[in-house]
Amino acid sequence: xxxxxxxxxxxxxxxxxxxxxxxxxxxxxxYQCGKCSAGCxxxxxxxxxxxxxxxxxxxxxxxxxxxxxTIWLCASCLTCDARCPKGVDLSRVMEAMRxxxxxxxxxxxxxxxxxxxxxxxxxxxxxxxSFRKFTG
Amino acid sequence: xELSYYPGCTVKxxxxxxxxxxxxxxxxxxxxxxxxxxxxxxxxxYSLADDDxxxxxxxxxxLMQVRNQGHSKIVTLCAFCYNTLHRANLVMKDQSDNRFxxxxxxxxxxxxxxxxxxxxxxxxxRDDIGWEKIAARVTRPVNGIKIAVYYGCTLxxxxxxxxxxxxxxxxLQNVVKACGATPVDFPFATxxxxxxxxxxxxxxxxxxxxxxxxxxxxxxxELMLVSCPLCxxxxxxxxxxxxxxxxxxxxxxxxxxxxxxxxxxxxxxGVNRFDLNSPETQVWLSQKQLMV
Amino acid sequence: xEKSAFTQKALVIGGGIAGIQAALDIADTGYRVLLVERTxxxxxxxxxxAEVFPTLDCPQCIxxxxxxxxSQHPNITLLTYAEVKxxxxxxxxxxxxxxxxxxxxxxxxxxxxxxxxxxxxxxTASEYNAGVTERTAIYIPFPQAVxxxxxxxxxxxxxxxxxxxxxxxxxxxKPPECRICERVCPVGAIDWDQTDTIITxxxxxxxxxxxxxxxxxxxxxxYAIDPDVVNGIQFERLLSPxxxxxxxxxxxxxxxxxxxxxxxxxxxxxxxxxxxxxxxxVCCMYLAKQAVLYKHAVPDGQVYIFYIDIRSTxxxxxxxxxxxIGEGTIYLRxxxxxxxxxxxxxKVVGADTLSGxxxxxxxxxxxLAMAVLPAQGNGTLFSxxxxxxxxxxxxxxxxxxxxxxxxxxPGIFVAGMAQGPKDxxxxxxxxxxxxxxxxxxxxxxxxxxxxxxxILS
Numbered sequence: 001x002x003x004x005x006x007x008x009x010x011x012x013x014x015x016x017x018x019x020x021x022x023x024x025x026x027x028x029x030x031y032q033c034g035k036c037s038a039g040c041x042x043x044x045x046x047x048x049x050x051x052x053x054x055x056x057x058x059x060x061x062x063x064x065x066x067x068x069x070t071i072w073l074c075a076s077c078l079t080c081d082a083r084c085p086k087g088v089d090l091s092r093v094m095e096a097m098r099x100x101x102x103x104x105x106x107x108x109x110x111x112x113x114x115x116x117x118x119x120x121x122x123x124x125x126x127x128x129x130s131f132r133k134f135t136g
Numbered sequence: 137x138e139l140s141y142y143p144g145c146t147v148k149x150x151x152x153x154x155x156x157x158x159x160x161x162x163x164x165x166x167x168x169x170x171x172x173x174x175x176x177x178x179x180x181x182y183s184l185a186d187d188d189x190x191x192x193x194x195x196x197x198x199l200m201q202v203r204n205q206g207h208s209k210i211v212t213l214c215a216f217c218y219n220t221l222h223r224a225n226l227v228m229k230d231q232s233d234n235r236f237x238x239x240x241x242x243x244x245x246x247x248x249x250x251x252x253x254x255x256x257x258x259x260x261x262r263d264d265i266g267w268e269k270i271a272a273r274v275t276r277p278v279n280g281i282k283i284a285v286y287y288g289c290t291l292x293x294x295x296x297x298x299x300x301x302x303x304x305x306x307x308l309q310n311v312v313k314a315c316g317a318t319p320v321d322f323p324f325a326t327x328x329x330x331x332x333x334x335x336x337x338x339x340x341x342x343x344x345x346x347x348x349x350x351x352x353x354x355x356x357x358e359l360m361l362v363s364c365p366l367c368x369x370x371x372x373x374x375x376x377x378x379x380x381x382x383x384x385x386x387x388x389x390x391x392x393x394x395x396x397x398x399x400x401x402x403x404x405x406g407v408n409r410f411d412l413n414s415p416e417t418q419v420w421l422s423q424k425q426l427m428v
Numbered sequence: 429x430e431k432s433a434f435t436q437k438a439l440v441i442g443g444g445i446a447g448i449q450a451a452l453d454i455a456d457t458g459y460r461v462l463l464v465e466r467t468x469x470x471x472x473x474x475x476x477x478a479e480v481f482p483t484l485d486c487p488q489c490i491x492x493x494x495x496x497x498x499s500q501h502p503n504i505t506l507l508t509y510a511e512v513k514x515x516x517x518x519x520x521x522x523x524x525x526x527x528x529x530x531x532x533x534x535x536x537x538x539x540x541x542x543x544x545x546x547x548x549x550x551x552t553a554s555e556y557n558a559g560v561t562e563r564t565a566i567y568i569p570f571p572q573a574v575x576x577x578x579x580x581x582x583x584x585x586x587x588x589x590x591x592x593x594x595x596x597x598x599x600x601x602k603p604p605e606c607r608i609c610e611r612v613c614p615v616g617a618i619d620w621d622q623t624d625t626i627i628t629x630x631x632x633x634x635x636x637x638x639x640x641x642x643x644x645x646x647x648x649x650x651y652a653i654d655p656d657v658v659n660g661i662q663f664e665r666l667l668s669p670x671x672x673x674x675x676x677x678x679x680x681x682x683x684x685x686x687x688x689x690x691x692x693x694x695x696x697x698x699x700x701x702x703x704x705x706x707x708x709x710v711c712c713m714y715l716a717k718q719a720v721l722y723k724h725a726v727p728d729g730q731v732y733i734f735y736i737d738i739r740s741t742x743x744x745x746x747x748x749x750x751x752x753i754g755e756g757t758i759y760l761r762x763x764x765x766x767x768x769x770x771x772x773x774x775k776v777v778g779a780d781t782l783s784g785x786x787x788x789x790x791x792x793x794x795x796l797a798m799a800v801l802p803a804q805g806n807g808t809l810f811s812x813x814x815x816x817x818x819x820x821x822x823x824x825x826x827x828x829x830x831x832x833x834x835x836x837x838p839g840i841f842v843a844g845m846a847q848g849p850k851d852x853x854x855x856x857x858x859x860x861x862x863x864x865x866x867x868x869x870x871x872x873x874x875x876x877x878x879x880x881x882x883i884l885s
Contacts (some may be wrong), residue, residue: 021186021187022185022186022187023184023185023186024186031698031736032736032781033694033736033762033763033781034761034762034763034778034779034780034781035762035763035764035765035778035779036765037762037779037781037786038762038763038764038765038766038777038778038779038786038787039650039765039766039777040786041327041328041330041344042328042330042333042340042344043786044340044343044786045337045340045343048784049779049781049784049785049786051762051779051781052781052784073333073337073340075289075328075330075331075332075333076181076184076331077289077293077328077331078289078293078294079289079293079327079328079765081293081294082293082294082295082302083650083765084701085694085698085699085700085701085702085703085763086699086700086701087700087701089184091184092184092185092186094184095183095184095185096184096185099185099188109335109336114335119335121373122334122335122369123146123149123150123151123365123366123369124145124146124149124150125144125145125146125180125214125216125365125366125369126332126334126335126366126369127335128145128177128180129180129181129216129331129332129366130332130333130334130335130336132179132180132181132183132191133181133332134336301649302649303649303650304649323766323768323770323775354770
């Protein structure tokens with residue numbers, strides 16, 4: 001496992017500023033208690049914990065976040081927000097991280113490429129909400 | 137009494153059973169749910185980005201329409217619509233900069249300042265009508281049936297939109313009691329079903345459905361009551377696949393809470409549109425002789 | 429200004445360890461002390477613990493000599509079951525009104541033989557046992573109580589209910605007249621006509637040492653209210669050899685000995701969103717201690733402690749934590765999202781951020797380290813005394829660093845948990861420090877002047 005190098009330049013990255021602006025959250029308020037991860041309903045399918053995602057953000061490690069599936073498995077259920085002792089709304093931080101990719105016109109879900117049989121039974125509510133979340 | 141009613145996309149199509157039973161139940165309670173003319177999509181899912189105003193516009197347009205029609209309150213049935221409209225409304229009420237931005241963009245004759253309140257049907261039942269009046273309308277009490285009530289997320293989170301205590305809600309249990317049945321507590325009542333992940337990660341939603349349904353079974357439930365069309369779909373569509381994957385899995389009948397009320401009120405099955413419920417539900421209803 | 433000599437007496441409010449220490453230190457110097465305690469006995473929370481960290485001393489053994497000293501000391505007047513109702517005057521000459529609650533037992537006749545509480549049919553939750561068991565209506569809170577003579581809890585006394593029923597001329601079934609205590613008392617000490625009395629005293633200085641209470645478990649809504657989900661003090665009673673289960677760790681629901689116990693730190697503390705923002709300071713240490721004591725009692729048992737940080741700053745504390753780890757305590761770094769019952773077990777859903785795993789444990793018992801709060805009633809008392817508190821209800825010192833024990837009212841000092849969460853050595857040290865302030869004041873025999881002077885032109 002390679003060592004990561006931290007410096008003030010790395011920590012003043014645009015990426016951290018953008019996350020704070022879009023989410024409206026001070027990610028440094030998170031004291032890494034892990035309660036969000038403990039209660040996350042989609043965590044069983046994630047490769048890194050939600051609390052680890054915000055830790056990576058605190059350290060400016062944008063690439064590691066982008067390499068993981070976690071932010072795309074979030075269901076925006078807001079359980080993390082409800083239980084966080086520091087009042088950090090992690091669901092907004094997750095949204096901000098997704099938007100950094102989506103706003104570059106890189107859709108996570110490509111509606112035109114979804115096969116008919118896959119989506120035939122889905123109700124509008126599912127299609128509308130997932131397109132809202134995963135397309136730019 | 138007449139209440140302005142916002143249906144949303146899904147209850148008009150896939151979840152007609154939810155809408156028709158709701159309208160009939162409310163009519164019996166003396167309330168006409170008058171559909172808002174020219175409503176549009178609520179704009180679900182509520183955007184969690186601070187700088188994103190465009191995604192609130194759809195919801196705000198609806199709220200303006202409510203106000204322009206002369207109403208001060210809009211009642212929703214779909215939990216997602218409730219959540220989205222309620223929070224878009226709070227933006228217009230509490231965030232002056234964003235209110236100005238959205239009003240300028242929409243450039244309507246009369247700017248919208250949060251004059252309308254957004255309620256969910258459960259709030260109307262609990263706060264405006266009351267459980268006593270509801271119980272008084274019950275002609276066919278659904279006695280002896282153990283029901284697990286499943287809330288999902290959007291009725292309880294965030295706190296600003298919660299219709300009840302987010303960790304220990306009781307409103308659906310009270311619906312069950314008013315109908316004469318027995319509510320069963322289980323630890324997954326407020327846990328997320330996986331929501332829109334069903335589109336691209338169905339197998340994960342199936343796992344969630346397994347945990348939630350199994351927990352309800354383990355705690356003695358024979359029926360699950362739902363309040364959200366997406367929860368209903370997620371739990372329903374998983375059942376076939378779960379039976380294949382987990383030999384111990386028992387399918388669970390699913391009803392919308394308004395369907396239970398319609399049964400208890402003795403309303404005809406026509407309003408319940410059981411044909412839109414899962415096959416397991418229909419089988420269960422016939423076995424219980426509730427298909428009348 | 430006329431100078432009048434200060435009354436040579438001090439008042440200590442609160443008979444826990446800080447108050448006891450302050451009272452003894454003042455009294456040993458020759459000045460008189462009035463110690464007022466609102467419960468039937470002095471001792472406070474320390475007496476409820478099984479063994480104290482890090483030495484694992486028995487608190488009953490080390491405290492009872494001090495408690496007896498208080499009761500025997502020629503310079504200390506002990507008023508238990510009494511509360512301070514009002515205060516007038518100023519430093520050197522405080523006039524205090526104290527309500528001596530009626531015990532309905534004449535302590536001048538009572539010999540503490542115990543015949544009454546052995547026969548009393550009245551029942552309610554025992555405060556000393558933190559609700560784990562019940563006590564009788566006529567009772568001493570614990571065997572080593574000082575004074576070891578009972579009081580009658582009027583709310584749960586059957587004869588009092590009978591009297592109220594008769595006086596209110598209600599309809600319906602008459603409750604039993606009882607009066608068993610009166611019949612069995614060999615010296616006729618039961619006195620139903622005893623009333624509350626007001627005692628007025630003049631004192632030169634006051635030490636407030638009224639202690640703390642734990643936050644209610646129900647405050648953390650995602651943790652189920654369940655007989656096997658207990659707070660730290662309840663677990664102490666289950667561990668204590670003198671406790672309701674004689675030190676055999678039996679879980680409250682079915683009396684079985686738990687094989688897997690989960691301890692959860694920071695329940696309500698360090699939680700600005702749902703609880704209090706501050707750290708309660710003692711929980712890291714007492715959870716570690718309880719884990720060690722549990723392992724002594726149940727050698728094959730497994731202990732898990734969920735934590736965010738481990739705060740072990742006192743003398744010997746870090747070494748004690750390491751000892752616990754060496755003896756098999758598993759520390760999991762993460763908070764717990766949910767606690768709920770599933771059949772015979774209590775499911776604990778948490779995380780271990782160090783290994784990056786979500787962790788689920790099917791526990792037999794769960795112990796919650798609930799936040800330390802100012803004792804119930806502190807707010808009312810502090811208003812009566814006119815002393816300033818911080819935003820959390822703890823007494824505010826005049827200067828955070830240099831005058832932590834001097835309250836906003838000259839002549840009134842604070843010691844112990846009433847000033848903020850702390851461990852026993854610090855509470856004792858503050859008791860002595862406050863006593864020092866009182867003694868300096870009484871020795872000076874005149875008020876000290878505030879440095880700021882106002883000039884009217």
